[in-house]
Amino acid sequence: MGMLRSGNESELVKTLDYHAEGGTIQVNGQACALTKYRVQANYQIPGYRTQIECSLPNKQTYKNVETMSGDYAWDEDIPGAELVPGKGKATPKPEALEERRIRLWASPHGAPKAAIAGAAGLPPDDLLLRLQKLSPTLGFASENREWAREWLADPFTQDALLVQQCVVRMLFALRAMAESRAEELTQS
Numbered sequence: 001m002g003m004l005r006s007g008n009e010s011e012l013v014k015t016l017d018y019h020a021e022g023g024t025i026q027v028n029g030q031a032c033a034l035t036k037y038r039v040q041a042n043y044q045i046p047g048y049r050t051q052i053e054c055s056l057p058n059k060q061t062y063k064n065v066e067t068m069s070g071d072y073a074w075d076e077d078i079p080g081a082e083l084v085p086g087k088g089k090a091t092p093k094p095e096a097l098e099e100r101r102i103r104l105w106a107s108p109h110g111a112p113k114a115a116i117a118g119a120a121g122l123p124p125d126d127l128l129l130r131l132q133k134l135s136p137t138l139g140f141a142s143e144n145r146e147w148a149r150e151w152l153a154d155p156f157t158q159d160a161l162l163v164q165q166c167v168v169r170m171l172f173a174l175r176a177m178a179e180s181r182a183e184e185l186t187q188s
Helices: 094-105 110-119 127-134 145-153 155-187
Strands: 013-020 024-027 030-042 047-055 061-069 072-076 090-092
Touching: 024 047, 047 094, 061 094, 072 094, 094 110
Parallel strands: none
Antiparallel strands: 013 030, 024 030, 030 047, 047 061, 061 072, 072 090
């Protein structure tokens, strides 16, 4: 994960490199058991590459690299296809652009960045604000602009407050689960 090291920086996470093995995804309506899953996301220059390798029920291997950068989306048979002439094949996928933008900005790391940018009052033609019509769950309309300005002015303190709130909510959830389980055990 690419993080800046100063509390005075306006952005915290610039890039993310996520690796996984195991789990299941859907490929053409079929379950596909993951053997490799890698997401490389860039929030500064909006884009990402998702490398997928999995086994279909008929034991056939499925491999694809889904890529999006700026106003373009394409698939690759290998990461960086066609950057070197004769190496790999890149296939344009303009119909996948909006879905891939939503994946980037509605992800756990992308959604807060999109909401902060929207609440900070970016120009209406900005990509993040165009995403509002694609994914209303990002909450652009309801965000308080002052909250975003406070966050950008002191992200270290705001992060600490956010973590504190999350821990408190988690403790309340654990307490509720424990009380529910205790009630089940005492009634049986």
